[in-house]
Amino acid sequence: MKQKLIELIVSAARRACEKGSLISSQIPEPAVEEPKLDAHGDFSTNIAMVMASNQKMPPRKIAEAILEHLNDPDGIIAETEVAGPGFINFFLEKSAWHTILRDIHDADDRYGSSDIGKGKKIQVEFVSSNPTGPLHIGHGRGGAVGDTVANLLSLCGYDVQKEYYINDSGRQIRTLGQSVFLRYEELYGQQIEFPQECYQGDYIRDIARELKNQKGAALLDQSEENAIMECAWFAAEKILAGMRQDLTSFGVEFDRWFSEQSLYDSGRVDVILNAFRKRGIVYEKQGALWFKTSDFGDEKDRVVVKKDGQTTYFASDIAYHQDKYERGFERVIDVWGADHHGYIPRMRAAIEASGHKPEQFDVILVQLVNLLRGGQPVAMSTRAGEFETLRDVINEVGRDAARFIFLTRHHESALDFDLELAKQKTNDNPVYYVQYVHARISSIVRKAEARSQNNTSWDDKAIALLVEPEEIDLIKALARYPEIISSSATTMEPHRITFYLMNLASAFHTYYNKHRVLNDDPRLRCGRLNLILAVQKVIRNGLTLLGVSAPTKM
């Protein structure tokens, strides 16, 4: 609707130029918005004020000139006015809003889709937790954000791939192996000293026990190094399998799981480093190999090969991102925990050094989650191995509530996640508020069927009966959806969907409490059923994007 209006305004301004009512032919893209006050119309534009300096005319005069040349072939505009310092306010015909319902029913689950991505290949990499311990609640937030952003981009015409990067190489994997091996030795009655840097959680003991069940005492006969590495692979695989399971029950499916180790196995890391050597963008200093990231905007250079000959995590990450672009992704989005934000400049530097443009790389930082129970913080010490796992959270509050709550804040705001609140089935807990709309509508439809009052075949005359203010408000909310989708996608801010859905739900509940859908007048009933079915579709579409179910009964 807004888009339609923008077109009308631009062509009116053009016509005004041609007819000489305006001096300059410079016409900016008008900002059209919904005013806060109903008295200011359904839509309002500031175009006249923005054009004032260019046109060397007072804004109100420009506004009048534009209005004079306004054509409205479909008759959607009921009234216009010039107001305040030069706003143009538009009051629309109710019939203009009615067309939205037709759009929704025609587009159905594609309502809100667009082609702004133009089929571009884009990759969203998220969660990517080290396979050294179970997923915790913070990974859940990253998962919800990443998954929803990917869904959004897909709906907006991008060719999206979801990827999980497995850090199955390097020191932390060895530490994992060592931790398991020590617990394993312990099971055989050996005196062990369990170092602080080893993983403390009980899951390590569980893995050691499984290892013992499968392999018996065989590992005790091997060299310690071999045993540790065997433990490492065994444990990493177990943990990874658990993470896959957790993510599946969280509703997150990845298109690809990418192993860091594979970059070493295939020699990719060396190839990249050698290429950098040839180009002279790495250098030796104090026995280490440094990458000149400071030439590409980083505050200082970074080590890629340590004094001891080991590559750093950064080195394989460079190779990994290079690989992404070589796979044909035009844009790459990484979802990281906010504690990694210091890493962005060097990653960006590496990507630019490899010849890619800054706009081809985005990082979504996700702030930490504070886990609470009834307002009291839940201890989350990884060192002691006590943390609330994602699995526990899903089991306790359910996937829908968890996913929805993760998206009730801007991703860069820290989030308090209260387990008690998440379980509550009240207005405190917005997921049920939104889902309730879907269930309520299903219930009305069931009732209509039971009474054989379920004629919903499209009838312009029936739709034309939707004139109550609450009905128009509801349609206006529905009309807003496509723009919410595209703006959430381009800003990569999935929480906008959540807020939108709460708002739409509120408009529906208000309507429901004031007007009866199953009216005695069959025609009005038909119109209203078409209205609420449209609401149901948009609620369902939105919840689906968030990975939240749309129940027909609650």
Added chain:
RNA sequence: GCGCCUGUAGCUCAGCCGGAUAGAGCAACGGACUUCUAAUCCGUAGGUCGCAGGUUCGAAUCCUGCCAGGCGUACCA
């Protein structure tokens, strides 16, 4: 020290590519169920948008400085 994020109603937060009189939920107070699900709705009250300057016809929004909190500042990942 430097960098990033955050600061808006008692609480939790939207709004931040500048727009007209500042938004929602919770909590408080008062109302609505013989009707399509009360997991709902309606009403009342609640504000120096951290502080101080600046840009602008217009600033919660942009710029500068300051204050407070969080995070980062590795030859860790």
